[in-house]
Amino acid sequence: MTPKTKEELRVTALSGTLPMLSSIQLSWLKRKVGEPKGYVNRKYAWCGECGSPLPKETKSLVGRLSANSRIICSFCGKELALTPSNGSKQCERFYFTLVTVCQEFQVFRHFLVSKVSNKGMNFHISHTEVVQNWINPSGKETVLARSTTAGYYCDQWILSSDMSVKRPVRSHGSSIYDINPNYIYPYRRYIPTLKRNGFYGDFFDLAPSTLTKRILTNSDCEFLLKTRQISLLKYACVRGLDRIPHKESVNICVRHRYTVKSADLWLDMMDTLFFLGKDIRSPFYVCPSDLRSAHDWAVEQKERADRKRRLEEERETARVWEERYRAEKGRFFSLSMSDGRIFIRPLLSVSEFAEEGDRMHHCVFANGYYMREDSLILTARDMEGNRLETVEIDLKGFSVVQSRGACNSMTKWHDQIINLVTGNMHRIREICLSSRISA
Ligand SMILES: [Zn+2]
Incomplete structure (x- = not known):
């Protein structure tokens, strides 16, 4: 995007005055970036630092490599972590960040660094600056960056594009331009406002630009930093919270040095x-x-x-x-039927539904059959009072909907129960009719 606001125009101009990486910074990069590795496949095994071949037996380790598989290169003397590889060339990518100041701005310059290891050659490093966060003392940010295809990943920077003003889409206060780098150059400069707000040089594994903006714009974050409540600070930064929850209780923690x-x-x-x-x-x-x-x-x-x-x-x-159950179904309560071996009567209360459901392990209570207007639930028992089956009658069609024993089983009394209920259905119909007339 072309710079439009005064600040964007200034930042674009100032950005042109920033120096390239110095030879000291480049040699730091070369020393620090990327753990020394030995690359291994069935065909080759070589030192990722100096390119020299590793002993032949190293190749036999393919498929059995672990995080502890290490070897010392007899040519360059470096300790190498053995890593499986595809061919004879390997490339690793990292973010490297310079923390600096330009006029009143806190500036983070992020470089995409590639470490390329070729069999038979010393490794080499290349770098391209991809993002600059310019943050003024009020916490307002201007971003200069190269263009991207979609997404967060290193590969998605279009390295041939120019650095230009970007207006990031933020979620929880962060955007793809808030880069959390693998390496931060140890010599850093900070603007006075940042130090005044309690910052002492630790980014706590957060993206430096995210933490900086939060400390400059949010009084809760500033408070948490000053009182060293770092876990709460990280929680608030990551979620982009404006206010830390339970602030009063946090104050009590601070007061009690907790x-x-x-x-x-x-x-x-x-x-x-x-x-x-x-x-x-x-x-x-x-x-x-x-x-x-x-x-x-x-x-x-x-x-x-x-x-x-x-x-x-x-x-x-x-x-x-x-x-309600008593009011709706009370008219059936005097009903009982028996053939001398089986005795059948309605359930007389909701608590009887609970007991029936509990003893018979079915859902007559849980599914609220007592609430069903057009159902009448009967319990069928033997002459000793033991439960046999639970019967549902449809009060509209005057038919047996279902009759179930324990755990929804069908018992040997099932047909007998159905016959007994069907034979007495006219009595149920009469109760319904007479109550309809009286209503
Ligand atoms: Zn070597």
Whole structure:
């Protein structure tokens, strides 16, 4: 994009004054970038540093290499991590970042560095600058970068394109131009505002531009940095939070010199304690010496409370339905049928549904059959009162919908039960008709 705003025009002009990488920086790169490797396949085994061949037996290790497979090159003397390779050329890519200052701006210059190892040759390094983050003391950022195809990956920079102003699409406050590099050059410069806001040279494995913008624009992040609550700071930066949750409790941690070691765990615990109605301003809850156990204790308390609440809800529903069930189905309660071996009668209450479902291991209670207006549920028992089957009758069509024994089985009494109910269906129909007339 062509620079439009005053700041974009200034940054574009200033960017042209930035120096190329110095010979000292280049030699640092050559020394530091990329772990020395020995490349191995069935055909070749060579030192990725000096290109010399490795002993023949190294090739036999193909397929059995682990992270601990190492060898010392007898030519250059470097310790090499043995790595499988495809051909006789290998290329690794890294991000390398310079942290510098230009006028009032904090500047991060990101280079894409390629380390190329060829069999028979010393490795060589090439680099291309791909992104510059220019951040002014108010935390406003201007990005200069090369164009990309889609995505985050190194390969997707179009290295032949020019560095130009970009207006990044941000999600959670970050964009593809907030690069978290593999290497940061150790000699760094920072603007005074950044130091004033508590920054002391550690980016805590966050993208330097992300942390810088947050510290310059967000008072909570500045506070967390100054009070060394780093886990909470990282949590807020990664999620792009404007406000840290449970700020008052964080203040109590700070006052009691308590450092939150794991923000995820601690915040989850605070949410749970808050739910439980505990005093989340008491250091007893807020600053536990063993965070993991304190967290697990709170979660267990919450689960217990949840279970109790669910049980109460179920009971309450059943209580409400008890009255309705009596009103709707009470007219059938005097009904009973028997052939001398089997005795059948309606279930007389919702709690009887619960008991029937429980004993027979079927869903007559769980599926709320007591709420069904057009169903009448009967229990069929032997003359000793043992449950045989549970019967559902359709009160519209006056037919048996289903009759099930324990665990939804069909028992040897099944046909007998169906016959008995069918033979008495006229009585059910009469009760329905007379109640319709009286209504
Ligand atoms: Zn070597």
